[in-house]
Amino acid sequence: MNTVNITFQFEDGQPEQTHVAAEGESVLDVALNNDIQLQHNCGGVCGCSTCHVYVVKGEEHLPEISDKEEDFIDRAVNPRINSRLGCQCVVQAATQELVIRIPPQNFLGH
Numbered sequence: 001m002n003t004v005n006i007t008f009q010f011e012d013g014q015p016e017q018t019h020v021a022a023e024g025e026s027v028l029d030v031a032l033n034n035d036i037q038l039q040h041n042c043g044g045v046c047g048c049s050t051c052h053v054y055v056v057k058g059e060e061h062l063p064e065i066s067d068k069e070e071d072f073i074d075r076a077v078n079p080r081i082n083s084r085l086g087c088q089c090v091v092q093a094a095t096q097e098l099v100i101r102i103p104p105q106n107f108l109g110h
C-alpha cells in the first residue's frame with residue numbers, strides 16, 4: 001500500500017509539519033489525526049466548503065475534481081486556481097509527496 005508524506009503549510013504563520021498518509025486517507029483525515037485545525041462542517045462528504053485547502057504540490061496524482069467539489073470551492077473564502085476540498089484529496093496508489101497550504105481557520109464556514 002502506498003504511503004506518502006504530506007507537508008502542511010499554514011497561512012496563519014504556524015511552522016510547517018510533515019506527516020505520513022496511507023492510500024485511502026484524505027488530507028482532512030491526516031490533518032485531524034495530527035491535531036491540525038481544518039474545519040469540516042459536513043463531516044467530509046463534499047457537502048460544504050469549509051475544508052478548503054490549496055494544493056501546492058502533487059495535485060496531478062489526486063482524484064479528479066468533481067463538478068460538486070468545484071461548486072463548493074466557488075463558495076469558499078478566497079478560492080485560487082489550486083484550491084481543493086481537503087476531504088476530497090484522497091491519497092491514491094500513484095500519489096507522491098503532497099504539499100498542502102491551510103488557509104486561516106478563523107472564518108465562519110458553511
Ligand code: FES
Nearest residue numbers: 042044046051087
Ligand atoms: S468537510 Fe465538507 S466538503 Fe469537506
